[in-house]
Amino acid sequence: MFNKINDSIIKDLIAICGQNNVLTCREEIAGYSYDEYVNQLPGCVPEVVVRPGSTEEVSAILKLAEENRVPVTPRGGGTGLAGGCVPVHGGIVLSMQRMNRFLEMDRKNQMAVVEAGLTLGEFIQAVEKEGFYFPPHPGDEGAMFGGMIATNAGGSRAVKYGVIRNYIRGLEVVLSGGQVIHPGGKLIKNSTGYNLLHLFIGSEGTLGVITRAIVQVMTRPTFLRTMVIPFNSIEQAIDNVPLIFEKGIVPMAVEFVGLDVIQLTEKHLNLNWPSHQGEVHLMVIVDSPSEDDLSRMTDQIADVVLENGAVDVFVADTKAKQDEVLKIRSEIYEAIKKETVDILDICVPRSEIPGHMRKVQEVAQRYDLWLPSFGHAGDGNIHIHLMKARYEKGQMVPVSYEEIKDRLEAARQELFKDAAARGGVISGEHGIGLYKKNYLSLSLEAGQIEMMKRIKQALDPQGILNPGKIF
Amino acid sequence: MFNKINDSIIKDLIAICGQNNVLTCREEIAGYSYDEYVNQLPGCVPEVVVRPGSTEEVSAILKLAEENRVPVTPRGGGTGLAGGCVPVHGGIVLSMQRMNRFLEMDRKNQMAVVEAGLTLGEFIQAVEKEGFYFPPHPGDEGAMFGGMIATNAGGSRAVKYGVIRNYIRGLEVVLSGGQVIHPGGKLIKNSTGYNLLHLFIGSEGTLGVITRAIVQVMTRPTFLRTMVIPFNSIEQAIDNVPLIFEKGIVPMAVEFVGLDVIQLTEKHLNLNWPSHQGEVHLMVIVDSPSEDDLSRMTDQIADVVLENGAVDVFVADTKAKQDEVLKIRSEIYEAIKKETVDILDICVPRSEIPGHMRKVQEVAQRYDLWLPSFGHAGDGNIHIHLMKARYEKGQMVPVSYEEIKDRLEAARQELFKDAAARGGVISGEHGIGLYKKNYLSLSLEAGQIEMMKRIKQALDPQGILNPGKIF
Known part of the structure; x- marks a missing residue:
């Protein structure tokens, strides 16, 4: 189906990108054969890695690839969790790492123009220096823009501020064969032909290589407050979420997290979470340009949840306290990653979270598994962890993977089917990539x-373009 | 290329939809040959109009159409301004008027499920009765959901609340040949394969017939205030818009409108606009769940604009005063429609509005035309009216169309090219349809x-599906 890379192709790639940016040594290319998914498929090694420095070079590479019929796998920060950037058919890995410029901060339109290889961390720094704010925050700040756009990354602030898709106004994309197009622009409205922009967002590098993006930013909300609310059961916690929305409050984030993973992460980081009461905690973040408005919201939320089963309410109102809570929440995956087999990112209608979580508990019990779960209660996106470990007396106790893997697989499929039956999907923010396509x-x-x-x-x-992915 | 409708097809259509819902008489079908565009192309008459009552009937019609190779033009409320629902190749017009049910108000997910033939007006009434709010408001309340989705309709509240695209979570679509699919769902996040949902939104009925939609609604913002701010020039008015955003305020709407069309509309409606000072007025609407916050915003806006050239500031704080202002603003098109040849809906980056408006003035002068313009200053979407009239002493004075049409066409093309040169597009919210495709x-x-x-x-x-449209 595809041809192998030969010396002539290597010579052409060097002519396009320069000797230093065409890697073929085993040690150099090994790092380009995986992402952050835990159980990598072995043998997905590229034949060559190229690091273009411009859109023209990307275009020339795709033209060469088409002429020679060799596959191209675009790669950003390699922080994905679905194998989207893993080269299953060898060929060329196209690393965007050198195209990492912050090209423009357009203050009047409140939009930034970036290259696809710019990382989320670098972007946040750059826009904050200019006095602006970028609401979506999909976990790992090493993620690059091209990759975040290709998977339509999400994060915990989606409930109020939406996902990456809602912030991308324009793209530069190199198509298969090398043609360059620029769907969208610095525009808030556009009804001019099919929306190619949204087709590329979330297409996981299979329809074109994203080289630039126009990104909407906004003015920073001046005040933030984080609440931690313990409950005795997951149902009680989740049942409170719609009650908050019914008050007309749209929090920036509403997360639920079990006390088991909170305690493991506290130990991992040597930090303190504000409460160890109950079993499941809601973490609610509200923001507003007005401090009075913020107090109104936190008071209303406290009233609602205390009437409906909350054990207590903690408000982190200083920056230091908030940072501690957010640090723990954001590092949960790191704390349990060592024994994690897979982190699911099922998304169901918000109203279906309690039902789906009951299914998770039932499946965990039936297969004798530990399936710690936390997630975005505000938007229905739940991270269930398939673990090769038990949780005993505050400790994570490893279990042999071979012994447990059939049960984990059965559990995964039951949970995917349960999500579908509830009108949900198997990926809310990580994409399908390689590891979910079956x-x-x-x-x-x-x-x-x-x-x-x-x-x-x-x-x-x-x-x-990126063969072997999605379907 | 296509076949004509014959008796056998009519018989099959009657078997699908019933005798009463298959129209072939000249008088009955005449009303299905145009939309709200002023200069309709003559002779775009359907051979038959069908009014299906269910998705199954739509599916059967598309199957029959494919088997017989006859074109199908889907039609909603007929309120479009680009000829999108006009049957250029005869065949079947598929009117969605009978599929007008409000199927479900899902309170927990804050989403409604509707049939494509439900009108905007009926929808607003239904969700408001349930205590919810639907932010987008694309002009004509006779517009049907299928059509609003097919053109990705906008309206004046897009700057804060986005366009129709941002509120559609799921669709039911009948594809060419009759297959029914359901992209999306009651989901806030979704990274599961290509985003077909966004491909259908804005595709103007050329890729599938939308039969149902899942629509996000929200809690009503409790307080609203409307400001009217006169300026002596369009540049001064527009230059104030980014200054408002830089204060961290995102108004629900920021419109600019010339005193000429305000006065014509006042006469047309026998209502009073709060000021006749200056030449161009900004109309700014702010909303908030907190009345204090609203006062803070209106005070800040007043300070900014009065420092930067505003002649005065009027705040409509009662519902009656606000309704009067909004009524005048929304009826401008009706007031000047009689002499309107076309209403453009160019969208440029917000920062390019002053430059583009200077071009409009220059073109109007050079070709001796009256091009009254108003538009969404907050989102860059400008409605320039191509008029077959002059404006003299507060009156609209008709001019012969034959005498003026070449100049109007030259002006149109210059303005389209100017928009493109500024990174803009020829349609921000009306779609391309028939009349902009060239x-x-x-x-x-x-x-x-x-x-x-x-x-x-x-x-x-x-x-x-809808041949002869877009490209």
């Missing part, structure tokens, strides 16, 4: 998958 | 148009 049909109608394949075939007839 | 290449790169055509070809190989 489950796509559990989530989407055959007609939708068929339509996606037709679009892929129409735009990349040779299947050069 | 100008698409002034707005989009050839590579983008080619990509759109490939998608169309892949999903509707016979070109049955």
Whole structure:
């Protein structure tokens, strides 16, 4: 189906990108064969890694790849959790790491222009220096813009501020064969033809290589407050979420997290969470340009939850206290990663979280598994961890993977099916990539998958771009 | 290319929809040959109009159409301004008027489920009765959901609340050939495969017939205030807009409107606008759940604009006063429609409005035209009216269309090119439809148009769905 990389192709790649940016040594390319997914498929090694420095170079590489029929796997920060940047068919890995410029801060339009290889961390720093704010925060700040756009990354602030998709106004994309297009622009409204912009967002590098983006930013909300609210059960915690929205309050984030993973993460970081009461905690962040408004919101939330089963309410009102809470919340995955087999990112309608969480508990019990779960209660996106460990007396106790893996797989499929039955999907923010593609049909109608394949075939007839992904 | 409707097809259509819902008499079908565009192309008459009552009937009609190779033009409320629902190739007009049910108000997820033939007016009434609020308001309340989604309709509140696209969470779509799919769902996050949802939104009925939608609603902001701010020039008015945003205030709407059209509309409606000072007025609407916050915002806006050239500031703080202002603003088009040849909906980056408006003035002068303009200063979407009239002493004086039409056409093309040069597009909210398709290449790169055509070809190989539109 594809051709192998030969000396002539290497010579052409060197002519395009320069000797230093064409890597072929085993040691140099090994780091380009995986992402942050825990159980990597072995043997997904690229034949060559190229690091273009400009859109023109990306275009020349895609032209060369099409002429020689070799696959191209675009790669950003490698922080993905679905194997989206893993080269399953060898060929070229196209690393965007050198295209990392912050090109423009357009103050009047409140939009930034960036190259695809700029990291989230660098971007946040740059826009904050200019007095602006970028609401979405999908976990790892080493993520690059191209990758975040390609997976339509989310994060915990989506409930109020939306996901990456809502902040991308324009793109520069190199198509299969090398043509460069610029869908969208510095525009707030656009009804001019099909929305190609939104088609590329979330297409995981299979329809084109994103080289630049126009990113909406906003004025920073002046005041923030973080509440930690312990409950005795997951149902009680989750049942409180719609009650908050019914008060007309849209929090920036509403997360739920079990006391088990909080305690493991406290130990891991040597930091303190404000409470050890109950079993499951809601973490609620509210923001506003007015401090009075903020007090009104936190008071209203406290009243509602205390009437509906909350054990207590803690408000972190200083920056130091808030940072501690947020640090613990953001490092949970790191604290349990060593024994994690997979982190799911199922998304269900918000109202279906309690039902789905009951299913998680039932499945965990039936298969004798520890499935610690936390997630975005405000937007229905739940991170269930498939663990090769038990949780005993505040400790994570490893279990042999071989012994447990069939049960984990059975549990995964039951949970995917339960999500689908509730109108949910198997990926809310990580993408399908390599590691979820066998489950796509559990989530989407055959007609939708068929339509996606037709679009892929129409735009990349040779299947050069990121083959082996999504479907 | 297409076949004509014959007796056998009519018989089959009657078997699907019933005798009463298959119209063929000249008088009955005449009303289905145009929309709200002023200069309709003559002769765009359907051969038959069908009014299906269910998704199954729509599916059966599309299957029949494909088998017989006859074109299908979906039609909503007929309130479009680009000829999107006009049947240029005869065939079947598929009117969604009978599929007008409000199916569900899901309070926990704050989402409604509607059929495509429900009108905006009916929808607003239904959700407000339930205590919810639907932010987008694209002008005509007779617009139906299917049509608003197919054109990605906008309106004046987009600057804070976004356009229709931002509120559609899921769709039911019947594809060419009759297959039914359900992209999206009651979901806030979704990274599961290509985003088909966003591809259908704005595709103007050329990729599928929308039969149902899941629509996000929100809690009503409790307080609203409308400000009217006169300036002596359009530049001064527009230059104040970014200054408001820089204060961290995101108004619900920021509109600019000339005193000429305000006065014509006052006469037309026999209502009073709060001021006749200056030449161009900004209308700013702010909303907040807190009345204190609202006062803070209106005070800050007043301070900024009075420092930067505003002649005065009027705050409509009672509902009656606000309604009067909004009524006048929303009826401008009606007041001047009689002599309007076309209403453009160019969208440019917000920062480019002053430059583009200077071009409008220059073009009007050079071609001796009256081009009254108002628009969404907050989002860059400008409605320039091509008029067959002069404005003299507060009156609209008709001019012969034949005498003026070449100059109007030259002006239109210059303005489209100017918008493109500023990073803008020819349609911000009305869509391309029939009447803007000859100008698409002034707005989009050839590579983008080619990509759109490939998608169309892949999903509707016979070109049955709404032929002759967009490209």
